[in-house]
Amino acid sequence: MPALHFESLRLYREAQDLNLWLHAILMDLLENYWPDQRQPARVTCIWRTDAENRADGAETAIHCQPPPYRAVDLGAAEFTQQEIDAAAAAVNARWQYDPARPDLLVCFVQPHGTGPHFHLQVHPHTRRREE
Ligand SMILES: [Zn+2]
Numbered sequence: 001m002p003a004l005h006f007e008s009l010r011l012y013r014e015a016q017d018l019n020l021w022l023h024a025i026l027m028d029l030l031e032n033y034w035p036d037q038r039q040p041a042r043v044t045c046i047w048r049t050d051a052e053n054r055a056d057g058a059e060t061a062i063h064c065q066p067p068p069y070r071a072v073d074l075g076a077a078e079f080t081q082q083e084i085d086a087a088a089a090a091v092n093a094r095w096q097y098d099p100a101r102p103d104l105l106v107c108f109v110q111p112h113g114t115g116p117h118f119h120l121q122v123h124p125h126t127r128r129r130e131e
Contacts, residue, residue, distance in 0.1 A: 014046035035083035
């Protein structure tokens, strides 16, 4: 399992208040699908103020929701897009964001925001898919 790094004490604090489904999906990514177990996972964002969200050019406000937090970002600049896509596909094959909106994903990795990263997100209806 990779080391888990927090870029700030604030992020470490926020990580104590993750939605339990988000925590389970984060652990699943790290334990089972992280592209290189020797590369540490860097938590780069959990919660943002509205102003921080605007400054980052975010397209949704999911990082602005109050705890339990519903989104977490992990830096992925050390991986190829192919590695990132494969890990995301595996996570999305196991977890469903919202059965009513199958186009939305728990693990979003299309280029967005400030650089390559895994964006994990959950909804009240997020569930593990049937085996
Ligand atoms: Zn994000």
